[in-house]
Amino acid sequence: QDFTFKLHHFLGAKAPAQTQMLEPWARQVEENSDGRVKIEIYPSMTLGGRPPELIQQARDGVVDLVWTVNGYTPGLFPRTEVFELPTVFKNDPVAANLAMFDMFEDDLKEEYQGVEVMFLHVHAGQGLHMRNTEVRTPADLDGKKLRIPTRTGAWAIEALGASPVAMPVPELPPALQKGVVDGAMIPWEIIPPLKIHEQTEYQIEGHDKERFGSTSFQVSMNADRWNGLPDDIQQAFRDASGRDWWGKVGEVWRGTDNFGIELAVKSGNTHITLTEEETQAFRDALAPVVDRWIEDVSAKGIDGDDLVEKARDLIADNTGAM
Amino acid sequence: MNSRPGLAGAAARLITLWALLGGVLLLVVVIVNVVSVIGGVVWKPFPGDFELTEIGVAVAAFAFLPYCELIGGNVTADIFTARAGPRLIAFFKFLASLMALIFACILLWRMYHGLLNQKDYNYTTAILQIPLWWGFVPILISLALLAVAAGLSLRDSLHSFAEAKHA
Amino acid sequence: MIDSLSLGIGSLVVLVLLIAIRIPIAYAMIFVGGVGIAIVNGSDLLFNQLKTLAYGQFSIYDLSVVPMFILMGSLASRAGLSAALFRWANAWLGWLRGGTAMAAIAGCAGFGAVCGSSLATASTMGRVALPELRRYRYSGALATGSLAAGGVLGILIPPSVVLIIYAIIVEANVVTMFAAAMLPGLLAVVLFLLTIAVYVAIWPDAAPRHGGVDRQEFRAATIGVLPVLLIFGIVLGGIYAGFYNPTPAAAVGVALVWAYGALSRELSFGDLIDALKETASTTGMIYLILLGAELMKIYMSRIGLPQATAEWIIATGMSPMLVMALLLLGLIFLGCLMDSLSMILLVIPFFWPVLVDLNGGLYMTAEGSGFGMSTEDLKIWFGILALVVVELGLITPPVGMNVFVISALAKDTPMIETFKGVIPFFAAEIIRVLLLLSFPILVLWVPRLLSG
Numbered sequence A: 001q002d003f004t005f006k007l008h009h010f011l012g013a014k015a016p017a018q019t020q021m022l023e024p025w026a027r028q029v030e031e032n033s034d035g036r037v038k039i040e041i042y043p044s045m046t047l048g049g050r051p052p053e054l055i056q057q058a059r060d061g062v063v064d065l066v067w068t069v070n071g072y073t074p075g076l077f078p079r080t081e082v083f084e085l086p087t088v089f090k091n092d093p094v095a096a097n098l099a100m101f102d103m104f105e106d107d108l109k110e111e112y113q114g115v116e117v118m119f120l121h122v123h124a125g126q127g128l129h130m131r132n133t134e135v136r137t138p139a140d141l142d143g144k145k146l147r148i149p150t151r152t153g154a155w156a157i158e159a160l161g162a163s164p165v166a167m168p169v170p171e172l173p174p175a176l177q178k179g180v181v182d183g184a185m186i187p188w189e190i191i192p193p194l195k196i197h198e199q200t201e202y203q204i205e206g207h208d209k210e211r212f213g214s215t216s217f218q219v220s221m222n223a224d225r226w227n228g229l230p231d232d233i234q235q236a237f238r239d240a241s242g243r244d245w246w247g248k249v250g251e252v253w254r255g256t257d258n259f260g261i262e263l264a265v266k267s268g269n270t271h272i273t274l275t276e277e278e279t280q281a282f283r284d285a286l287a288p289v290v291d292r293w294i295e296d297v298s299a300k301g302i303d304g305d306d307l308v309e310k311a312r313d314l315i316a317d318n319t320g321a322m
Numbered sequence B: 001m002n003s004r005p006g007l008a009g010a011a012a013r014l015i016t017l018w019a020l021l022g023g024v025l026l027l028v029v030v031i032v033n034v035v036s037v038i039g040g041v042v043w044k045p046f047p048g049d050f051e052l053t054e055i056g057v058a059v060a061a062f063a064f065l066p067y068c069e070l071i072g073g074n075v076t077a078d079i080f081t082a083r084a085g086p087r088l089i090a091f092f093k094f095l096a097s098l099m100a101l102i103f104a105c106i107l108l109w110r111m112y113h114g115l116l117n118q119k120d121y122n123y124t125t126a127i128l129q130i131p132l133w134w135g136f137v138p139i140l141i142s143l144a145l146l147a148v149a150a151g152l153s154l155r156d157s158l159h160s161f162a163e164a165k166h167a
Numbered sequence C: 001m002i003d004s005l006s007l008g009i010g011s012l013v014v015l016v017l018l019i020a021i022r023i024p025i026a027y028a029m030i031f032v033g034g035v036g037i038a039i040v041n042g043s044d045l046l047f048n049q050l051k052t053l054a055y056g057q058f059s060i061y062d063l064s065v066v067p068m069f070i071l072m073g074s075l076a077s078r079a080g081l082s083a084a085l086f087r088w089a090n091a092w093l094g095w096l097r098g099g100t101a102m103a104a105i106a107g108c109a110g111f112g113a114v115c116g117s118s119l120a121t122a123s124t125m126g127r128v129a130l131p132e133l134r135r136y137r138y139s140g141a142l143a144t145g146s147l148a149a150g151g152v153l154g155i156l157i158p159p160s161v162v163l164i165i166y167a168i169i170v171e172a173n174v175v176t177m178f179a180a181a182m183l184p185g186l187l188a189v190v191l192f193l194l195t196i197a198v199y200v201a202i203w204p205d206a207a208p209r210h211g212g213v214d215r216q217e218f219r220a221a222t223i224g225v226l227p228v229l230l231i232f233g234i235v236l237g238g239i240y241a242g243f244y245n246p247t248p249a250a251a252v253g254v255a256l257v258w259a260y261g262a263l264s265r266e267l268s269f270g271d272l273i274d275a276l277k278e279t280a281s282t283t284g285m286i287y288l289i290l291l292g293a294e295l296m297k298i299y300m301s302r303i304g305l306p307q308a309t310a311e312w313i314i315a316t317g318m319s320p321m322l323v324m325a326l327l328l329l330g331l332i333f334l335g336c337l338m339d340s341l342s343m344i345l346l347v348i349p350f351f352w353p354v355l356v357d358l359n360g361g362l363y364m365t366a367e368g369s370g371f372g373m374s375t376e377d378l379k380i381w382f383g384i385l386a387l388v389v390v391e392l393g394l395i396t397p398p399v400g401m402n403v404f405v406i407s408a409l410a411k412d413t414p415m416i417e418t419f420k421g422v423i424p425f426f427a428a429e430i431i432r433v434l435l436l437l438s439f440p441i442l443v444l445w446v447p448r449l450l451s452g
């Protein structure tokens, strides 16, 4: 091979993120380049450091490519964060990914300094996992302790009258089992690897799979490495990372999410889908989170109003696109 | 440490004091965690305990490094060279101190650039939004003191080498 | 280009050479890992990674429990907990032949439940129990041998620094690992007590019989230990009950031990300063080793050594149990030369993936697996086995740190006597390893009980 790339990420080699997203993408790039490119995937932080360092490793060229969670470095990707907000991200990862693609050049690209973005995506959305509380209204969450997913996820939990609790993901199952937390906001896709269904009774989401926000991710290359590549190699990457691919990634995450909730239901958990009226009560309670975010980013000179409006419009336009 | 007179003695005392400050920081982390546990029982847990623990323990651990070097606290395997003469042992100590000195200087230089990155890109913690570069400031002081401590061991090893020669 | 296996072996030879000429193990790893990365991938890459690598390692949340347990142990050594424990154990066991040595073992076990390190346990209990053992004219070999061996309980009985590091490397739950260590830890105590009983039956002169304590002392000693038991209950009970995770638990432990020392007037301000200094040197040492091990891991990953080793072992066609047995033997051998933490950090990242492959993959269930158990169970079982064998290194010559510590306290006993005194306990440990190898349920039972 003429060009070898090291792709570094934080999950295990058997995680669907690697087997269903990163590997197919890497093989597509290799194929597009007629075998001149080779992408070696290093899972589980085997090239050193902790997950929050991934983005810096890409910027510094310590590795060539990373897949990382934007929220590991809060404040670095404020614009993309709009796609994590409850009531902006609702229920469709495909539509959200396509909307990110459409907004990328004009609205998001500037915050990805030192890297060349291959693709961005969200997961299928934060669902509510509860130990033994059947939740139908925000009032049911009053005073409950919930593990936070992201910075804005903490705000969402506060807006619902619950207490946000920070803890590493591996601590979650025992914390749920023993009641250190009463629940968590995370996607269904986490259920199988952490066996969340064994520690909880209820999985709750809004009408038509509506969730309480999402988390954004990126696959990016070191900028110098990218700029040094010949046009045809760049094209091999570009062709593997087009608009269709961003949408396809949404389908992959929808699929692993469905698998998670099916497992929970099969093991006897109660999967609550709120009615449209009940969902509206949550939307009303969560509306201040969007305002808080707009105020927060305006301090950085970002027009949050405009981003929220564009993201909502584009998500609506792309809903049901695939 | 008391054996070191003058400037070297003052440096050794400073390094010890710095480690004790790190210890006090560790006690502060202990208190934050205890308060959070009690808060979780009587009212609600303090959501920032997690990130304060991470930063506090990291800063404290860096503050411990110079003291550890000063008192020769890093594990060595002495068995292979148990029969070596004092000059050879002084020479090994010289090599080890030199390695520590180079390491301290490189890490000081690199983590200074790390600090600049943290500042430029505005890295913060998730909940309390504490800028991470704040933590790097005491860490750089710790690394400078580590270089000083390695310098002291280097000086000691040269002394022992000279003494062994006369003996 | 040289293949990864030879490059890796060459680097390990350099590492051992550096360690042999008294370069601290941490700096030897930093040097080999750092220079290795710079040669293979260029110094720019290394220098860029060094901007955040150390901070990233030092700020791992799961590691924060390590300095806290060290501080708790340092305070406990000075707050009179060890004396209360030994006094109680001696009141209950002292009337037996060899009873005071048994009390030293029991005291070590009790102290091990608050302290995460073997050396601290050996030296703390040594200071308390050695004068008593000499007063009752126990032989030097038995007295120092029991204490050097008993010190190992400091790490076998949770909390345990080595176990925390293991859990982080293999991504296991720390509490599960602590739970798994409970029964094997108790088994060690029982076997050590039996060892003393057999020893004094064969050599009665080693432990002259002496009378038991009077009723008043018996009551006072028993009441005196209650606060200590309460501290254990709150700290460890809280962890196992899932009331809090290990870091806040250790923080609560520090606060309780501090309060105990303040109330019993055992812990002066000077003691607090000394405890902080001891915590500083131990923590600094451990964290520097962690950084060195991380650099070694990166270098090894970059030259592809873990995969090459795994492919090589699997290609030899050895059975999983044979690989496990050879691995444990290798660890016992390495333990003669290296400290337990460095060993765990160097060896586990390599061999854990090999064991996973031999078992049939990360998500393997018991059915059809190489070791006859799910990979989740293998993670727990192997962790405890590795912990036991790396700790054996503390009492084996030539570098037996526990023996050194006790010898330094017992100036009238030659070190060779202590090594002789340790031999029966070493035999007991080998029996225990064989039991744990043959009956994995001894390890897996408590974690299963706790997870319902």
Ligand code: NA
Residues within 6 Å of the ligand: C111, C112, C113, C114, C115, C116, C117, C153, C154, C155, C156, C157, C158, C159, C160
């Ligand atoms: Na222990």
Ligand code: NA
Residues within 6 Å of the ligand: C335, C336, C337, C392, C393, C394, C395, C396, C397, C398, C399, C400, C401
């Ligand atoms: Na040894």
